[in-house]
Amino acid sequence: LLRLGTAAALAQAIAFVGGDGDPTARGALAAAITIGRPHAATLGPAIDAALARIDGDDPAFEALLRMKIEVASAQDGDAPSPVDVDAEIIAVFPSFAQMTKLGGFDAMIRSLRTAESLFHTTAHAxxxxxxxxxxxxxxxxxxYVHAWLGPRLAGLQREPAVLFDYVDRAIGIGWPGYQRWLEPKWRDPTEVGGARVEIPLRAIPNAARELQEHRRKRLDSPLSVTEWARLLVLFxxxxxxxxxxxxxKLGGAGAPKAAERTISLAHRLHTLAAVRNLVTxxxxxxxxxxxxxxxxxxAAFEDLVALA
Structure with a gap:
């Protein structure tokens, strides 16, 4: 299909990418598809349909977003000049400049650039x-958060007796008083650009349910941002x-208002996750x-990098 290169052949390939076939094969095929200007208008709906059938964890998801950017760029023939994606990110996330120079961040950098490009090509459509x-x-x-905090939680779980004792005492006994201290600092509900989301404070201890049952949390796949936000409040x-x-052992623990800053970051992460759930x-x-x-x-990412 790719060798044929016709709009009809590419549409079939995109339909397969958004189907229920082998995820690895679909991801590999998606990565090989390039959308040229002659087929952009024709293939745009096929790409949108494929995206509607998969979720953000699908191996083909990011490649389909890249195709969406290619379609938008091909159709925007009167655009004055391409956006400097890195400059746009650095303007609001200064640490990105340094991250692009470090090893091990290639996949993350590529994904951030894709998301930022998509923002600029679709935000006003x-x-x-x-x-x-x-x-x-x-x-x-x-x-990123799982790679940062996962090893810290894994380290705590290597001494389960100590961890479970902390959970029993702090969360099991100390939570009511801690919740009262948190309440004026934890805005719920909250709004993001007019989107109203609920961030229930009472749900925070749910992130430690396994630990309260004296079971280790599984960390072989990333925990959600919601769960990590709640764990920040608790640990x-x-x-x-x-x-x-x-x-x-987050950095800056001894700085003035360190606890308040951590709570603010956790609230922001929780809010971002709630908006993501709302819009998807x-x-x-x-x-x-x-x-x-x-x-x-x-802003949250900048704060995370400062704490790492």
Missing amino acids: ADADLSPPITLWMKVLEN AVDHPTTGFRNLF HRASAGAATLAAFRRSYY
């Missing part, structure tokens, strides 16, 4: 589905009067929500 960049941004964040804040401690499952993202999400996302 009429009737466009604006949720794909949000989905990809959150996929990047999920992998990354020193609050002596209720027994909560910064067991994750129950509503479409409007331009205002997308722009506000982008600002909050990169």
